[in-house]
Amino acid sequence: MLSEALQGKKLSKAEYKKRVPKLRASLLRAQESLREEEFPLLILVSGADGAGKGSTVNLLNEWLDPRYVRTRAFKRPNEYDQLRPPFWRFWKALPAKGTTAIFIGSWYSEPIFQFMNGHIDNDQFMAELQLINEFERSLVDNGIVLLKYWLHMSKKDQEKRLEKLVTDPDNRWRVSGEDWHQLEVYEQFTEVAELTLQSTQAYNNPWQVVDGGNKRYRDVAIGESILTTLDDCVSQHSSKTQTANPVDLAPIVSGQSLADVNLNQQLSKEVYKNELKLLQAKLGKLSRQALKENRGSVIVMEGWDAAGKGGLIRRITPGLDARSFQVIPIAAPTDVENAHHYLWRFWLHVPQGGNVTIFDRSWYGRVLVERIEEFTPESLWKKGYREINEFEQHLTDHGITVVKFWVHIDADEQLRRFKERETISHKQYKITEEDYRNRNQWKKYESAVNEMVARTSTGNAPWHLIAGNDKYFARVQALRIYCEQLEKSLNASW
Amino acid sequence: MLSEALQGKKLSKAEYKKRVPKLRASLLRAQESLREEEFPLLILVSGADGAGKGSTVNLLNEWLDPRYVRTRAFKRPNEYDQLRPPFWRFWKALPAKGTTAIFIGSWYSEPIFQFMNGHIDNDQFMAELQLINEFERSLVDNGIVLLKYWLHMSKKDQEKRLEKLVTDPDNRWRVSGEDWHQLEVYEQFTEVAELTLQSTQAYNNPWQVVDGGNKRYRDVAIGESILTTLDDCVSQHSSKTQTANPVDLAPIVSGQSLADVNLNQQLSKEVYKNELKLLQAKLGKLSRQALKENRGSVIVMEGWDAAGKGGLIRRITPGLDARSFQVIPIAAPTDVENAHHYLWRFWLHVPQGGNVTIFDRSWYGRVLVERIEEFTPESLWKKGYREINEFEQHLTDHGITVVKFWVHIDADEQLRRFKERETISHKQYKITEEDYRNRNQWKKYESAVNEMVARTSTGNAPWHLIAGNDKYFARVQALRIYCEQLEKSLNASW
Numbered sequence: 001m002l003s004e005a006l007q008g009k010k011l012s013k014a015e016y017k018k019r020v021p022k023l024r025a026s027l028l029r030a031q032e033s034l035r036e037e038e039f040p041l042l043i044l045v046s047g048a049d050g051a052g053k054g055s056t057v058n059l060l061n062e063w064l065d066p067r068y069v070r071t072r073a074f075k076r077p078n079e080y081d082q083l084r085p086p087f088w089r090f091w092k093a094l095p096a097k098g099t100t101a102i103f104i105g106s107w108y109s110e111p112i113f114q115f116m117n118g119h120i121d122n123d124q125f126m127a128e129l130q131l132i133n134e135f136e137r138s139l140v141d142n143g144i145v146l147l148k149y150w151l152h153m154s155k156k157d158q159e160k161r162l163e164k165l166v167t168d169p170d171n172r173w174r175v176s177g178e179d180w181h182q183l184e185v186y187e188q189f190t191e192v193a194e195l196t197l198q199s200t201q202a203y204n205n206p207w208q209v210v211d212g213g214n215k216r217y218r219d220v221a222i223g224e225s226i227l228t229t230l231d232d233c234v235s236q237h238s239s240k241t242q243t244a245n246p247v248d249l250a251p252i253v254s255g256q257s258l259a260d261v262n263l264n265q266q267l268s269k270e271v272y273k274n275e276l277k278l279l280q281a282k283l284g285k286l287s288r289q290a291l292k293e294n295r296g297s298v299i300v301m302e303g304w305d306a307a308g309k310g311g312l313i314r315r316i317t318p319g320l321d322a323r324s325f326q327v328i329p330i331a332a333p334t335d336v337e338n339a340h341h342y343l344w345r346f347w348l349h350v351p352q353g354g355n356v357t358i359f360d361r362s363w364y365g366r367v368l369v370e371r372i373e374e375f376t377p378e379s380l381w382k383k384g385y386r387e388i389n390e391f392e393q394h395l396t397d398h399g400i401t402v403v404k405f406w407v408h409i410d411a412d413e414q415l416r417r418f419k420e421r422e423t424i425s426h427k428q429y430k431i432t433e434e435d436y437r438n439r440n441q442w443k444k445y446e447s448a449v450n451e452m453v454a455r456t457s458t459g460n461a462p463w464h465l466i467a468g469n470d471k472y473f474a475r476v477q478a479l480r481i482y483c484e485q486l487e488k489s490l491n492a493s494w
Numbered sequence: 495m496l497s498e499a500l501q502g503k504k505l506s507k508a509e510y511k512k513r514v515p516k517l518r519a520s521l522l523r524a525q526e527s528l529r530e531e532e533f534p535l536l537i538l539v540s541g542a543d544g545a546g547k548g549s550t551v552n553l554l555n556e557w558l559d560p561r562y563v564r565t566r567a568f569k570r571p572n573e574y575d576q577l578r579p580p581f582w583r584f585w586k587a588l589p590a591k592g593t594t595a596i597f598i599g600s601w602y603s604e605p606i607f608q609f610m611n612g613h614i615d616n617d618q619f620m621a622e623l624q625l626i627n628e629f630e631r632s633l634v635d636n637g638i639v640l641l642k643y644w645l646h647m648s649k650k651d652q653e654k655r656l657e658k659l660v661t662d663p664d665n666r667w668r669v670s671g672e673d674w675h676q677l678e679v680y681e682q683f684t685e686v687a688e689l690t691l692q693s694t695q696a697y698n699n700p701w702q703v704v705d706g707g708n709k710r711y712r713d714v715a716i717g718e719s720i721l722t723t724l725d726d727c728v729s730q731h732s733s734k735t736q737t738a739n740p741v742d743l744a745p746i747v748s749g750q751s752l753a754d755v756n757l758n759q760q761l762s763k764e765v766y767k768n769e770l771k772l773l774q775a776k777l778g779k780l781s782r783q784a785l786k787e788n789r790g791s792v793i794v795m796e797g798w799d800a801a802g803k804g805g806l807i808r809r810i811t812p813g814l815d816a817r818s819f820q821v822i823p824i825a826a827p828t829d830v831e832n833a834h835h836y837l838w839r840f841w842l843h844v845p846q847g848g849n850v851t852i853f854d855r856s857w858y859g860r861v862l863v864e865r866i867e868e869f870t871p872e873s874l875w876k877k878g879y880r881e882i883n884e885f886e887q888h889l890t891d892h893g894i895t896v897v898k899f900w901v902h903i904d905a906d907e908q909l910r911r912f913k914e915r916e917t918i919s920h921k922q923y924k925i926t927e928e929d930y931r932n933r934n935q936w937k938k939y940e941s942a943v944n945e946m947v948a949r950t951s952t953g954n955a956p957w958h959l960i961a962g963n964d965k966y967f968a969r970v971q972a973l974r975i976y977c978e979q980l981e982k983s984l985n986a987s988w
Binding site for chain 1: 548551554555559560561563564565566567573574596598804807808811812815816817819821822823830852854
């Protein structure tokens with residue numbers, strides 16, 4: 001792919017002057033349409049050092065309306081970045097609907113650097129590229145227009161460029177030892193780049209390789225390519241020019257079912273009080289150790305309305321230090337959240353270091369309420385299973401313990417609790433008509449929960465179905481499971 | 495204040511057991527009301543090490559519903575924090591309406607540390623406390639319920655606590671050399687604390703000093719104090735129990751007026767093209783130097799509708815490296831922004847290090863559109879002048895160059911441009927009925943702009959009124975002013 005791009009294409013000054021004004025006007029117009037149609041546009045500018053990434057990005061900022069463009073230069077992850085999974089900083093920076101983000105340096109940079117310098121072997125490198133493919137597939141499937149440019153340059157052009165710079169007193173400072181090193185490893189770098197591009201060449205977001213050797217040719221080529229893509233998207237009122245991938249359902253990995261939960265299990269108040277005290281003390285010790293070892297936790301609390309999720313959370317938090325946990329209640333997304341990929345708002349709350357995030361409801365809304373209320377088309381929520389598994393894999397790969405609870409009660413118990421709440425003055429606010437409406441969908445929810453558990457109860461992040469008819473039993477069971485999972489992670493050698 | 499708090503008050507176990515269950519239930523109920531009434535609540539837990547800050551905060555998390563509480567422990571600012579003004583990290587963490595934030599360590603910690611260790615002298619320390627007073631006044635005036643607890647402890651209790659810990663094999667690890675040092679400097683610390691409390695004892699958000707020596711007494715005292723405050727707020731449907739401060743208008747500091755702007759100034763296309771090129775090149779050099787010196791810029795672009803703000807921004811950005819600037823267009827606030835202090839969303843975009851943020855419209859909306867459309871009561875927008883001056887002072891104190899432009903045109907020129915835009919297909923979207931509606935308020939806006947300039951054209955962040963009838967002239971004038979201001983800041987020895 002790379003060598004084919006080096007055809008020494010040029011553009012004369014006259015031709016450049018002729019084409020650019022029209023191109024600029026068209027780009028501005030296309031950008032306005034992008035805002036109206038509310039597509040998020042993400043442009044990656046990658047390639048060899050010295051091939052013109054910086055000046056390309058400056059030019060795009062000049063040609064586009066900079067008010068709706070955010071440019072981000074990603075350097076090697078700093079100490080702060082390293083407290084979270086590697087993709088966290090990219091998720092955070094994803095463009096909202098109607099806006100454009102330009103990244104110099106991206107999720108490609110670090111794997112290539114690591115591989116070039118022998119810190120990871122070929123298998124690990126291919127695994128990193130696989131993560132990238134999953135990530136980009138999920139972006140494109142969820143409506144982001146992703147454009148990937150790779151600026152390439154012949155060795156001769158590289159050499160000429162450096163020599164021109166060092167002989168110019170005004171520009172000599174631009175040349176560093178790293179530049180000469182890059183020239184020395186030109187062949188190796190080109191080989192790794194070739195492998196990278198071929199392995200991440202998805203049919204709906206292909207790489208576009210541009211010869212960086214001629215500035216005028218490069219600028220116009222990229223500008224026109226952006227214009228073509230935007231025009232296509234706008235004329236189809238859809239970002240689907242980048243044809244969405246077919247649904248590839250995550251496989252069934254668990255045979256658990258709500259029907260199998262024994263809801264008769266219970267504990268006496270005395271046993272409960274005793275156990276609770278012991279388990280909270282144990283959690284206290286484990287969570288201190290987890291902080292020391294930088295072992296974060298993500299706890300997912302899902303379950304029927306009135307299943308007792310809030311009470312359960314309040315029995316877990318006393319075992320944690322208030323300075324190291326946060327509870328995130330998930331309601332309908334805000335307008336800013338709605339303008340992003342549905343997983344964006346959850347990524348923002350991934351705990352740093354050894355901290356704990358408890359989600360009171362979670363990303364599983366994608367395959368529960370969004371499915372049943374038909375907020376999201378079937379082709380999209382069905383992809384959710386796989387996307388969610390991949391998200392959780394990022395967490396556990398980073399050493400985060402992911403604990404997922406579904407607190408189960410039966411329909412009679414739920415009704416009893418609704419009625420009870422209506423008689424307790426300060427709990428009345430908890431019961432709304434919507435709660436009764438949801439009850440009518442019980443069967444639908446039941447099968448959605450079962451499918452969710454079947455497809456997302458992975459080895460690294462299994463589901464735990466909690467018998468919730470007896471609150472005492474549920475609390476002790478959940479605390480015990482969290483302690484066990486945390487303990488296992490702390491003993492694990494990793 | 496401190497010694498008076500040490501009356502050795504205690505609470506028996508029996509009394510504690512009697513009072514706590516009722517207190518907990520009441521706190522939960524009060525918290526629900528807080529959510530309904532949509533107050534943001536901010537609790538500072540400060541005081542001597544070992545006086546029980548950590549365990550108090552853990553307890554509050556146990557007593558309150560942790561889903562609506564965020565606890566933040568602020569340690570000494572790290573490298574990342576230091577890229578921005580000191581208050582940036584506190585602004586970011588302010589609670590949204592209906593939620594509670596608990597801070598251990600706060601804006602008090604660092605000045606006290608610096609002063610205790612002789613890094614700042616008495617005058618500097620008092621200046622820091624003055625900044626704190628301004629900040630807290632602005633929070634309270636804008637509806638945040640601020641509760642400040644100082645946990646104090648007698649030297650004897652401190653000593654006993656440490657000795658008890660070191661003789662206990664399970665808890666010995668908790669005691670560090672720092673703890674013994676704290677005991678040695680007990681008198682000095684108490685003196686500094688006393689000075690701090692007295693200097694920041696605003697009548698509407700007073701300190702509450704609690705004897706940390708007896709855990710049960712301390713817990714119940716704080717719990718009951720929170721409850722009383724919440725109940726007061728809720729019963730008055732307003733956070734104004736903390737009586738808002740009277741309006742203290744920022745003084746008039748500038749005699750500039752829109753009427754004085756000579757709108758006949760213009761440039762020929764030839765001169766314009768030439769000047770633009772020279773100034774952009776100059777800005778290129780200056781902005782590279784600013785990046786090296788970590789000298790950030792904030793550019794405020796205000797002006798009449800159709801004054802040419804966007805075009806002006808597009809003439810500035812080519813002089814900047816796309817990796818180091820962002821343009822933030824300011825529209826109506828999102829729902830999350832609306833749930834915060836009006837300056838919150840601007841603080842989030844304060845540039846780091848030597849970067850540049852260009853605001854296309856800004857916080858001046860507070861004293862322009864919010865005033866004229868009566869979105870904000872007079873008593874609040876009038877406070878805006880002072881609050882804005884204080885905000886900009888934080889920026890310039892951190893070494894950020896603040897450049898403020900009002901692009902001025904007359905009403906005839908505006909009408910001509912509206913009509914012109916309506917005939918250009920890709921600019922039609924820019925003209926709405928609202929624009930015509932705003933025209934009818936021209937006189938009102940004019941006097942609001944004049945008052946704004948008069949009260950906020952401070953020495954550190956002056957306003958520049960740009961003659962905008964001729965776009966060429968306006969662009970060259972603004973670029974020149976930015977270059978001059980930047981150059982001055984770079985030459986300044988600081």
